[in-house]
Amino acid sequence: MDVGHETLATYYHVIRTRKHGKLQFTNVQDNRRLILSAVQHCCELAEHQLPCSILRFIMVLCLTGGTRVAFLCFFASHIPITLLIDGQAALPHYIYPRIVRDLLDWYTGTFKDHLMSRPHDLWFTSIVTCELIFQVPFFFYAVYALSNPARVSLALMSVCSMVRQLCRFILFLIFCIDVRKG
Amino acid sequence: MCGKGSFRSACIAYGAHTSTTLVPILTSIANDALLTTPEMLTLLGFYLPYLIFPFWLLVIAVTSDDVFQPKSKTKSS
Numbered sequence: 001m002d003v004g005h006e007t008l009a010t011y012y013h014v015i016r017t018r019k020h021g022k023l024q025f026t027n028v029q030d031n032r033r034l035i036l037s038a039v040q041h042c043c044e045l046a047e048h049q050l051p052c053s054i055l056r057f058i059m060v061l062c063l064t065g066g067t068r069v070a071f072l073c074f075f076a077s078h079i080p081i082t083l084l085i086d087g088q089a090a091l092p093h094y095i096y097p098r099i100v101r102d103l104l105d106w107y108t109g110t111f112k113d114h115l116m117s118r119p120h121d122l123w124f125t126s127i128v129t130c131e132l133i134f135q136v137p138f139f140f141y142a143v144y145a146l147s148n149p150a151r152v153s154l155a156l157m158s159v160c161s162m163v164r165q166l167c168r169f170i171l172f173l174i175f176c177i178d179v180r181k182g
Numbered sequence: 183m184c185g186k187g188s189f190r191s192a193c194i195a196y197g198a199h200t201s202t203t204l205v206p207i208l209t210s211i212a213n214d215a216l217l218t219t220p221e222m223l224t225l226l227g228f229y230l231p232y233l234i235f236p237f238w239l240l241v242i243a244v245t246s247d248d249v250f251q252p253k254s255k256t257k258s259s
Binding site for chain 1 (some may be wrong): 211242249
């Protein structure tokens with residue numbers, strides 16, 4: 001990469017000195033060719049350098065490396081927060097232990113979060129209910145998928161094959177019952 | 183293979199659902215007359231990760247064929 005920069009610098013230097021007339025140039029075409037080769041060199045350099053910068057951007061746009069760990073931490077922390085704190089807005093308060101209820105009271109008192117303080121708004125309760133029904137299963141799935149990404153397909157395949165075997169077994173039972181009746 | 187299909191679809195559904203439910207929550211916090219500006223910013227700071235992460239996941243899932251593979255790799259393979 002440094003060599004490339006040096007070559008570019010020399011190209012630039014040569015073109016510049018020629019423009020100032022410090023160097024004798026033979027004809028205009030020679031200068032143009034020099035510029036063209038400089039541009040070509042720039043393109044080659046860009047081809048080598050761009051993947052590095054784009055790759056860094058792509059790493060943010062896929063679940064690998066630091067991004068995967070960040071999402072893993074996010075989902076892993078989301079499970080207890082949703083079940084223990086957010087759940088209190090939708091589920092009856094008596095199913096929660098006293099320490100968790102006190103934690104929520106401390107939170108609402110300190111940060112003045114009116115959404116989480118009792119009595120809860122009905123729209124907020126409905127959103128939390130959706131969270132408990134739809135999102136919590138996804139959190140477990142996401143934590144499993146992010147902690148071992150290579151095994152997700154295997155797990156899904158094994159679940160699918162189990163379901164298939166179960167269906168076959170049920171069909172076989174129905175068939176046996178039919179045969180006996182018939 | 184693992185980042186395609188059902189996990190990617192679930193990521194899209196989760197991302198779209200959560201980022202849209204955060205809109206009324208953040209709006210109600212931002213328009214709360216009882217809160218001072220620092221209190222409001224603290225609360226927004228608590229709730230913003232729950233907008234940023236799902237939206238980020240949504241962008242990842244929508245833009246890539248396989249969420250666990252960089253885009254260039256999935257295209258070449």
